Amino acid sequence: MKKYSKRLKYISLVSTLCLMASTSACGNKKESTTIDDNYRTTYEIFVYSFCDSDGDGIGDLKGVINKLDYINDGDDSTAEDLGCNQIWLMPVCPSPTYHKYDVTDYCDIDPEYGTINDYKQLIEESHKRGIRVINDMVMNHTSSQHPWFKEACDYLKNLPEGAEPDSAECPYFDYYNFSKESATGFEKLAGTDWYYECRFWSEMPDLNLDNEKVINEFSDIAKFWLDLGCDGFRMDAVTSFTTDDTDASTAELKKFVSAVKTLNPDAYIVGEAWTNSSTYSKYYASGIDSLFDFDFSGSEGAIAKCAKSKLKPIKYVQQQIDEDKLFSSYSEDYVNAPFYTNHDMARSAGYYIGKNATDSTKLAGALNLLMSGNAFIYYGEELGMKGSGKDENKRAPMQWGESGSEGMTKGPSGMDKIEMTYGTLEDQKNDESSIYNYYKKAIRIRNAYPAIARGKCAILDQLCGDRCAVWTKEISDTDSVILIALNNGKEPIQIDLAKSDDADGFKTLGASLSTGGEDAVLDGNTLTLPAFSFAVLTK
Template identity: 35%
Template sequence: MKRLRHIITLFTLPLLRLSVVLVFSNSWFFGCSPQEQVRTKEQLADHWPRAGITYEIFIRSFYDSDGDGIGDFNGVIEKLDYVNELGANAIWFMPIMPSPSYHKYDVTDYRAVHPDYGTLDEFKALIQAAHDRNIRVVIDLIINHTSSEHPWFLEAKKGRDNPYRDYYVWARNDTLAAYIDKKEITLDSDNIQQWHDPGMGEDYYYGFFYGGMPDLNFDNPRVREEVYDIGRFWLEEVGVDGFRLDAAKHIFPDERAPDNHAFWQEFRQKMEEVKPDLYLVGEVYDKKEIVAPYLPGLPALFNFDFHYGLLEALLTQDGSSLPIKQAEVLTYYEGITDEFIDATISSNHDQPRILTSLGGDVEMAKLAAVILLSMPGAPYLYYGEEIGMLGDKPDPNIREPFLWDVAGKDAGRTSWIDPVFSTDETVTPLAIQREDAESMFSHYKDIIRLRNSDKVLALGSLKPSGDGLPTQVMAYEREFEGEIRWVFHNLGGEPVEIAKPKEATGPVYTFNRAQLNGSQIQLPSRSSLILK
């Protein structure tokens, strides 16, 4: 089962006066004192949700405040200032509700939190502490299915006459042959058994992802009302700012796509009655033509094409296609609505970590961050990418403990799993990276700071501009309210020299020794230059 979650948001600096030229050389501002780099929340420009950065956290692996080896709500509270320091202004929490699994995508109680993470009051305290820092809180809401241990399903299994039977999707044993071989294989699931025997001697139930996750029956009005009440509970009584909607494409089968679209529009309308500024981001794992019709119901949608396009560009050292494909996606979405939010990602909890996907090439991973954060959209940052964590399938090894400090000093490091990829031998802990201006962490802070302080990079349109350039160069223009930024990346292993746009005046950002030399742009291997 391949899924995507993610939340990364934006901690922003005000747009500096145009007379001040900002130059980054991996870790510093030219023309800004250290004091000017530290701003209170009242001074921050805020592009969320349209173009903000959301930080995705798997609480189990984040920070352990009580020494039981499992991350918890109080641990997140202790690290909220870190989220601010990084530059995010929202957090997306992977599932927090009671569940029999470590990942908690199979819920047993929709109005509670898992005791491993703490109490509901502690989660409310986390929300308040986040809001005090101008950080929004978005939680995973898993309504496509429940756990097979959910009380609804335990009742439903008791027989056809049980009032909860119709909460789920069943094939009667006398018609089972018509269903049992019907399988829907999609990009987000490789499960080939979708009808499951509950062991009661009759009828099979439908579980798209696997037997432990029986699908709810959204043709049942009682189920829809249950779901709306659950949403109201988390918005009104708990105080979250929105939801990440898991498996949003699978409320109804693929052949009933219009019913899926209609359901999410109704869900949005019901939730906005409670919270008009509600944030919703959906996981619809497919190509843009399938994704786009969900926008009226789910105004933010993850852009999986961007993830794969970014990896392909970096691995093939071909920068020509990603800006074109991304511009096509944005144009296509604008044909549906001009209020969409394009949730871009470089990785998440379902995909191998970006540094692993790039073969451990640190400079290439840094370049990936510059591309992600200089493109349009509302980027999501998966916890640990900013310190160069590693991870590959199976899924638990993409979700290994965050390394806060060196072994022996890291009291908050979780120990629920023995890490295979992100160990003290392979990843430099945050405490050491903070002191290194060339570290992955310093690099992420710099490019996030630039994006947060520059409205053109945060909010501007996208125009590919790579015609006539070497294929290893990725080039595009960003424009907002008459201002332009020209962005150039060299994805190749050899240096490139190209002509400067006539209208460009000087650098806004440099990475990896790129520079403007008179009328020529000099791009060393795996470097970036942004001009104003």
């Protein structure tokens, strides 16, 4: 961490000045304040529903390119972009389904989305703007139409009666989990006495990741994308690599991680282990950079509970401290991956009802962005998009404008009609009180203070209350330290900083953000926080 010290001083100073000043006062385009590490703010994109460039109603890679300036224009002196500095592309490889989590060719782009040349252009344009790009890697299973599976099936169908399969004759037989015995999660292979494992769906046969040849295939696949400029991978369904066996799944993940790190030590890898932290923490033993922090996500996660005042702020912070101890016991170099929602969850704006619903929707976004690590935002979350029930509803078109406007997609077939409470980007972009502009401000605060993403938390107990938490975040071996105060209640609160020696020296109100637009006030040792707000203090 010592390598950050001088760089952090510069970044904190420049970012804070630009945060406090107007856009014009920040001057012309200058050196980027992004630190080139894995502590980022990542924007998850479902290409199918994001932006359509050719009018066929389906999102594509050129559409993503057209909207890169929306995500980050690469110019720190502007305030027009969101400020995210990494994108995660949900699967882009050829597939028979709209979601593309059943791949038929791991080294190509689905024609609905474009071409390899489009992907190369996306990488080039993203990197120009300081945006890294990670691909979804579906290693647990393939499509039933993948050539590996089709060849294995043809081999078994033509196997003489009484003969045993021989991987020397058909190596792809051992790429999957075939059995003569029926079992839960297995499907009968038509025309044979064989069954194959397919835990998610009959058209998604599970791969045998205990087979070194399969791991080698995925090492070659990773090399293909890394050579094109891809910056890393999001690993799908790592808990399913070997069903009900965390140790085996971790070992299989470790083989892939090691292969990728040999190819490119700087490649970033984040894993989906949809379970509780006591279990997904174990996957850090694989050497993976990050794991999604599911305990904080969704309608019943710590973020949503704190946003609707059902979880005390101090518990929101303490849970982060407890996780840090747990995760670091498996990997000292782990980078947490907090997120609020994703493509498999109901959209967050539907979590709240009542007169404070908008406040909770906004505050939850900030609670995600105040966490250490690489924070993930699902496309449209910054607009307060809604969508629940069937998966298609959770993957609705990005709301650029009214239906039929430029870039709008038609969305997945079978999607229900969804009423978007908070409107489109066009509705929100000029409204300073909108969810969109709140997210932009929250991301800018995160970017302005490196300790938000990189610091370790320490609670100032004497300053905490039922609706208030105060904690510091400090980057080890540097002088980068901030104090954060949070009010998740409906009423303003005052905090007497003099009650804690650990608050001594925090005399500057660097930034504040409230859901209602009011500013925090620091008067001597008294900090006044508006309802549903947070503030960042510096020394």
